[in-house]
Each structure stands twice: as C-alpha cells, then as structure tokens.
Amino acid sequence: MTQRNRTLRTFLATTALVATGLAATGALAQSKVAVITPYLAQPGTQFYVEAFEAAAKDKDWDVNVIDTAGDVAAVISRIEDMVTQNVDAIVLNVDPSQVSAGLQAAAEAGIPVVGMDAGSDPLLVTNVTSNGYAMAAETSTYVADRIDGEGNVVMFVFEAFPPVQVRSVVADAVFGNFPDINILDRVTPDVSDGGIADSRAKMEAILAANPEPGSIKAVWAAWDQPALGALQAIEAAGRDNEGIVITGIDANPQAREAIESGGNFEATVAQDFKGIGSTAADVVSRILAGEEIKQGVVYVPTKLVTIANAMAD
Amino acid sequence: MLTLLRRYGTLIGFAAILLFFWISLPDTFMTARNWLNISQQMSMLIVVAAGMTIVMVMGDFDLSVGSMASLAGIVVAVMFTFDLPIWAAVSLALMVGLAGGAINGVLISVIGILPFVATLATLTMLSGLAFVVSGGKTISGRVIPEGFSGFARGGLSLGEWNGVAIALPNLTLVAIVIVALVWVLLEQTTFGRRLYAIGGNIEAAHLSGVAVRKLKLIAFALTGSTAALAGIMYASRVASANPTQGSSLMLNAIAGVFLGSTFSEHGEPRILGTILGVLILGILDNGLTQLSVDSYVRQILVGGIIILAVSTSSLTKHLRA
Numbered sequence: 276m277t278q279r280n281r282t283l284r285t286f287l288a289t290t291a292l293v294a295t296g297l298a299a300t301g302a303l304a305q306s307k308v309a310v311i312t313p314y315l316a317q318p319g320t321q322f323y324v325e326a327f328e329a330a331a332k333d334k335d336w337d338v339n340v341i342d343t344a345g346d347v348a349a350v351i352s353r354i355e356d357m358v359t360q361n362v363d364a365i366v367l368n369v370d371p372s373q374v375s376a377g378l379q380a381a382a383e384a385g386i387p388v389v390g391m392d393a394g395s396d397p398l399l400v401t402n403v404t405s406n407g408y409a410m411a412a413e414t415s416t417y418v419a420d421r422i423d424g425e426g427n428v429v430m431f432v433f434e435a436f437p438p439v440q441v442r443s444v445v446a447d448a449v450f451g452n453f454p455d456i457n458i459l460d461r462v463t464p465d466v467s468d469g470g471i472a473d474s475r476a477k478m479e480a481i482l483a484a485n486p487e488p489g490s491i492k493a494v495w496a497a498w499d500q501p502a503l504g505a506l507q508a509i510e511a512a513g514r515d516n517e518g519i520v521i522t523g524i525d526a527n528p529q530a531r532e533a534i535e536s537g538g539n540f541e542a543t544v545a546q547d548f549k550g551i552g553s554t555a556a557d558v559v560s561r562i563l564a565g566e567e568i569k570q571g572v573v574y575v576p577t578k579l580v581t582i583a584n585a586m587a588d
Numbered sequence: 589m590l591t592l593l594r595r596y597g598t599l600i601g602f603a604a605i606l607l608f609f610w611i612s613l614p615d616t617f618m619t620a621r622n623w624l625n626i627s628q629q630m631s632m633l634i635v636v637a638a639g640m641t642i643v644m645v646m647g648d649f650d651l652s653v654g655s656m657a658s659l660a661g662i663v664v665a666v667m668f669t670f671d672l673p674i675w676a677a678v679s680l681a682l683m684v685g686l687a688g689g690a691i692n693g694v695l696i697s698v699i700g701i702l703p704f705v706a707t708l709a710t711l712t713m714l715s716g717l718a719f720v721v722s723g724g725k726t727i728s729g730r731v732i733p734e735g736f737s738g739f740a741r742g743g744l745s746l747g748e749w750n751g752v753a754i755a756l757p758n759l760t761l762v763a764i765v766i767v768a769l770v771w772v773l774l775e776q777t778t779f780g781r782r783l784y785a786i787g788g789n790i791e792a793a794h795l796s797g798v799a800v801r802k803l804k805l806i807a808f809a810l811t812g813s814t815a816a817l818a819g820i821m822y823a824s825r826v827a828s829a830n831p832t833q834g835s836s837l838m839l840n841a842i843a844g845v846f847l848g849s850t851f852s853e854h855g856e857p858r859i860l861g862t863i864l865g866v867l868i869l870g871i872l873d874n875g876l877t878q879l880s881v882d883s884y885v886r887q888i889l890v891g892g893i894i895i896l897a898v899s900t901s902s903l904t905k906h907l908r909a
Binding site: 315337339340341342343344345346347348349351352353355356357359360361370372373374375376379 | 616619621622625628629632726728729737740741822825826827828830832833835836873874877878880882883884
C-alpha cells in the first residue's frame with residue numbers, strides 16, 4: 276500500500292513534469308521572450324499582456340508569461356532563471372528600482388529588458404507607457420475651452436506621486452496662459468481612503484465658501500477619484516445646474532458612468548493598455564532586429580473620453 | 589527493498605525531479621551558476637523555514653512569520669529614512685522580531701492560547717503594524733543605502749567555472765550560517781532534545797521535569813527572530829520594503845517543513861529535511877520556469893507534490909501504528 280503510494284507519487288510527479296515539459300519545448304529556432312510581472316491579476320496588466328501575446332503570436336515568438344502573484348523578490352528570481360535560459364529579451368511590468376539585482380544579471384548577460392508601464396531605469400532599454408503630460412493637456416484645454424477662458428477653477432492635485440505630479444505641471448501651464456482664468460484653490464486630498472471621500476469633503480468646504488452661482492466654473496482633477504468626490508459634493512449641495520465643468524484622468528469605470536449620465540463630470544482620459552502591450556512587442560522586435568532604441572521612454576497615445584465615447588470601448 | 593523504498597521514497601522522488609530537469613534542460617540546469625541562483629532565491633525561505641522547524645519540532649506552528657518578515661523589512665527601511673546606520677537599523681529590526689516572537693511565546697505558553705489562534709491574531713496585528721509604520725507605502729529609492737541593497741547583490745568569489753565568474757551569494761551565506769546554528773541547537777544540545785521530547789509527548793516531558801513553558805517561549809522568540817532576519821534579507825534583495833512583501837513566506841515555509849519531515853524516519857521535522865523540502869519547492873520553481881511552464885500550472889504541481897509526499901508519509905505512520 277505504502278510502497279504503491281510512494282511509487283505512484285513519484286510516477287505521477289514525473290509524468291506531470293514530462294507532459295508539461297514536452298508541451299513547453301515545442302520550437303527551438305523561435306525568439307524566446309519572457310514577460311515577467313507580479314500583477315497579472317490586475318485588469319490593466321491583463322490588457323497589455325494579452326495584447327503583447329497577440330502581437331507576439333504574429334511574430335512567431337515563444338512567449339513565456341510569468342506571474343509571481345505579488346511577490347517582487349520572486350520577480351528577481353524569475354529574471355535570473357530567464358538569464359540562465361538565455362532568452363532573447365525580457366519584458367518587465369514592475370517598478371525597476373525594486374528588481375535592479377535581476378536587471379543587473381540581465382545586463383551582464385547582454386539580455387535586453389523592456390519596461391511595459393514599469394517606470395524609467397538606466398538598466399531598461401526603454402519603458403513603454405502613457406504620456407502623463409499629454410493626458411493633462413487634453414483635460415486642461417478641455418476645461419479652458421468649455422468655460423471660454425474665464426472664471427474660477429478648482430484643481431485637485433497630488434505632488435507627492437511623480438506620475439500624477441507631471442499632470443498638474445501641464446494644467447498649471449495651460450490655465451496660466453489664460454489671463455481670465457483664476458485658480459481658486461489647489462487641493463491635495465487625503466488619499467488613504469481611496470481619495471473620493473476626502474475630495475468630497477474638501478469640495479463641500481469650497482462650495483460653502485463660494486455660495487454665489489457661477490463663482491466656480493470648473494473642477495480640474497489630476498485623476499478620477501477627486502473628480503468623482505467633487506461631483507458628489509456639487510450634487511449634494513444642489514448646485515449641479517450651475518454648469519460647473521468637472522474633468523478627471525484615467526477613465527475608470529465609475530468615471531465613464533458619470534460622464535455617460537450627462538452630468539457635471541464631462542471628460543477624462545483613457546490610457547491605451549492594449550496599445551502599450553502591442554507597442555512593447557514592436558519595441559522588442561526592433562531590438563531583436565538589431566536596432567538601437569534611443570528614447571528612454573516610448574509613449575503610447577491616450578484618448579479623451581467624453582459623453583460621445585464614454586461607453587464605446 | 590520495501591522498507592528502503594518506504595524510508596527513502598521522498599528522496600527518490602527528489603532525485604527523479606532532479607534527473608528530469610537535468611535531462612530536459614541539459615545545458616542550463618545542472619550548472620554551478622544555476623545552483624548558486626537557486627540557493628540565493630531560496631535563502632530567505634530557508635531562514636524562515638529553519639526558524640519554523642524549531643516550533644514545529646514541538647508540534648506547534650507560527651503563522652505570523654510572513655507578517656513579521658514584512659514588518660522587519662519596513663522597520664529597517666523606515667530607520668533608513670531617519671538616517672540610522674545600517675547596523676543599527678538591522679539590529680533594531682531583529683529586536684522587533686525577537687520581541688514579536690516572545691509575545692507569541694507568552695500567548696501560547698503562559699496564557700495557553702492554541703498556537704494556531706495566537707499566531708493568527710499576531711499575524712493580523714503585525715501586518716497592520718507594518719501598514720501603520722510605513723503609511724501603506726513602498727519605501728524605496730535613495731533612502732535605501734547602497735551598502736544595504738549592495739549586500740544582497742554581492743558574494744564570496746569562487747573563481748571561474750566554464751569561463752564564467754561565479755560567487756557564493758551573501759544571502760546564501762547567511763542562510764548557511766542560520767541552518768548551521770539551528771542544526772547545532774536542535775541536534776546537538778539538551779535544549780533541542782527537550783523540544784523533541786515536548787513534540788513526542790508534552791505530558792511526559794512535563795512530568796519528567798522539562799520546563800515546557802520556558803522552552804516554548806524561547807522557541808517562539810527564535811522563530812520570530814529568524815522571520816525578521818528573512819524580512820531584512822528580502823528588503824535587501826529588492827532594495828525596498830512594502831507592508832506585504834513577506835506574506836508568501838509563511839505557507840511556503842510550512843510546506844517546506846512538512847515536505848522535509850517526510851524525509852525523516854518517524855515523520856518528525858529535522859532541519860536537514862527542511863532544507864531538502866525547501867529545495868524541492870525552489871527547484872520546481874526554477875526548473876518549471878526554465879521550461880516555460882505556465883505560472884498557474886506550476887502552483888498546481890507544487891501543491892500536488894506536497895499533498896502526495898505528506899499523505900504517503902502519514903499513511904506510513906498509520907500503517908505502523
């Protein structure tokens with residue numbers, strides 16, 4: 276009984292390994308590319324990994340997608356394993372400064388590593404991502420045009436987080452270029468609860484301080500949560516018919532719904548996650564073809580979302 | 589022949605796994621470089637599992653090791669933001685580990701709460717503490733001194749092998765030292781023999797004059813310290829700390845000890861068995877990744893192998909009883 280179990284155990288383990296092994300050692304001449312991420316369970320990541328895989332299929336690459344289920348040290352381990360395997364390229368989706376031990380190993384082996392919305396790092400050939408400056412330009416010009424370049428604007432910003440900080444730099448520049456636009460308040464909400472509740476409280480205080488209809492023309496938020504909070508405050512105060520224009524950035528599902536319903540929340544910007552995946556695949560194929568990538572960041576265009584296309588994609 | 593197979597079944601399985609990877613990956617698996625990589629990748633888990641072995645010898649558990657590791661990493665990184673020198677930050681984090689472990693010990697041995705319940709509660713508390721201390725953020729970048737993150741990247745040069753410079757990684761060295769210490773403690777001292785006595789029959793141990801409470805308290809304090817050390821090693825390896833980064837260590841450490849206990853004659857945890865158990869997990873991760881096996885399939889295989897190994901071992905026990 277026991278002996279049979281032991282033998283059975285060994286047999287099962289071995290056959291399972293042989294089966295999966297055989298399936299994996301299909302083609303040899305293909306380029307081998309590894310995609311390594313701790314975040315595959317997150318929706319955004321899934322979009323770009325799927326788009327990358329689709330593009331890689333056309334290019335006939337052997338793609339190995341590795342998810343470490345949130346474990347960042349395991350990302351280093353898997354990079355080391357891929358260096359041992361001598362893959363042709365690695366695509367990374369994690370903050371590169373946390374895995375530099377692995378990036379160092381790849382650099383020493385001469386294996387190029389491309390960031391897919393990862394962050395910039397000297398050890399990455401390039402990072403493929405959305406342009407935060409461009410996204411903020413889309414919404415701040417939308418606001419300026421909608422209020423005909425005059426009136427009080429409330430800004431929700433977050434300077435401590437670099438990807439969000441760059442957005443407010445551009446909005447400041449755009450609003451500064453209109454002499455009749457006045458920045459009424461520049462609010463940094465407490466984001467520990469997700470950002471909506473505190474933004475709502477801050478907006479309620481600002482509404483109370485500016486009771487005259489028309490005294491606030493627009494709310495520009497550096498991301499969607501404060502925009503949603505401001506919307507709730509305006510609706511709760513019964514001032515949703517004053518034509519206060521609200522914009523956000525990121526196009527999360529809640530923001531899309533708010534825009535679709537035709538209220539004060541009028542615009543946001545959607546990142547093209549699929550585009551990031553397919554562009555990363557293009558960059559890898561250029562590297563494999565021997566081209567030198569000069570840009571440290573490759574930007575993928577984003578799209579303004581308004582009532583015209585809120586539920587379109 | 590039958591006894592041999594019964595006694596060495598897991599070892600034979602281990603050899604079969606090695607052989608399989610060696611054949612499937614002839615150029616890259618059985619190389620010094622790859623084995624040094626595996627040793628480095630598994631070093632943190634080995635340290636946690638070595639500490640876990642100390643309490644599992646008594647038939648107890650410590651579920652809080654993962655959150656303790658996260659908290660220790662956070663403590664080190666937060667101390668760096670106050671410009672504390674590396675030795676001071678590391679010592680402080682180790683003391684947090686010792687204290688946390690001792691609290692587990694008090695809850696279990698003095699107050700008498702079941703280890704599962706007590707350490708489940710401290711797991712939650714330590715994890716919350718890690719979030720509070722860090723403000724929920726990942727601490728990384730320039731605040732982490734080069735000397736701290738450089739440690740995990742460095743190693744003892746071993747010369748060249750097939751024209752490639754190889755080094756014994758510092759993290760591996762730390763793991764070897766801890767394993768040696770735990771081996772001496774469990775196998776060569778009265779303290780260790782008494783822990784095994786408690787694990788064998790706690791009543792008998794108590795009646796024969798073993799200071800069960802004191803020993804349990806010390807054992808849990810040691811487990812907490814090794815968990816903190818592993819957390820510090822983790823923070824060094826990723827040059828950063830976030831409040832959840834150690835969470836995968838706990839289940840893997842327990843799995844490693846269980847797998848390891850199937851190597852021993854009576855199914856009791858032994859430190860060398862634990863090392864083999866952890867190595868099985870590490871080799872599966874390394875080899876299956878190299879074979880491009882899907883990450884999720886990998887998890888299923890690893891879980892399946894644990895069930896097979898431990899269930900055969902427990903069936904052996906039943907047959908003997």
